[in-house]
Amino acid sequence: MKEHSFYDQVYSIVKQIPKGKVTNYGTIALILGSPRAARAVGYALNAIKKGDLKNEIPWQRVVNAKGQITFKGDLFRANLQKSLLIKEGIIFDSTDTIDFQKYGWPS
DNA sequence: ATCGTGACGAACG
DNA sequence: CCGTTCGCCACGA
Numbered sequence: 001m002k003e004h005s006f007y008d009q010v011y012s013i014v015k016q017i018p019k020g021k022v023t024n025y026g027t028i029a030l031i032l033g034s035p036r037a038a039r040a041v042g043y044a045l046n047a048i049k050k051g052d053l054k055n056e057i058p059w060q061r062v063v064n065a066k067g068q069i070t071f072k073g074d075l076f077r078a079n080l081q082k083s084l085l086i087k088e089g090i091i092f093d094s095t096d097t098i099d100f101q102k103y104g105w106p107s
Numbered sequence: 108a109t110c111g112t113g114a115c116g117a118a119c120g
Numbered sequence: 121c122c123g124t125t126c127g128c129c130a131c132g133a
Contacts, residue, residue: 037130038128039115043130065117077114
């Protein structure tokens with residue numbers, strides 16, 4: 001079952017992010033071959049939380065290029081995301097920013 | 108095919 | 121440093 005849609009490709013990448021690591025939308029887009037499709041990536045992840053896939057995809061490991069969680073849409077989602085990441089061992093500094101030098105993926 | 112929209116990002120002022 | 125603007129891409133109506 002080959003997934004051709006951009007969505008499915010995004011999901012495939014996100015699933016490959018190891019625990020304790022994070023990446024950003026732009027990076028995923030770059031891996032998919034479209035460096036400027038960061039917005040589309042976010043759009044794809046947005047569809048996850050609505051479906052059952054959210055239980056299989058570590059969407060919480062995807063943050064924005066600043067290393068911060070995007071508090072857009074549901075504030076509840078952002079709060080949950082931060083909790084999950086901390087639980088995985090990721091540290092947020094005083095400005096709620098993740099250090100990509102340490103937790104960035106791919107390395 | 109066109110329009111509006113969105114968990115983005117880089118450039119500006 | 122901060123807020124705003126523009127550009128990007130994919131998707132659904």
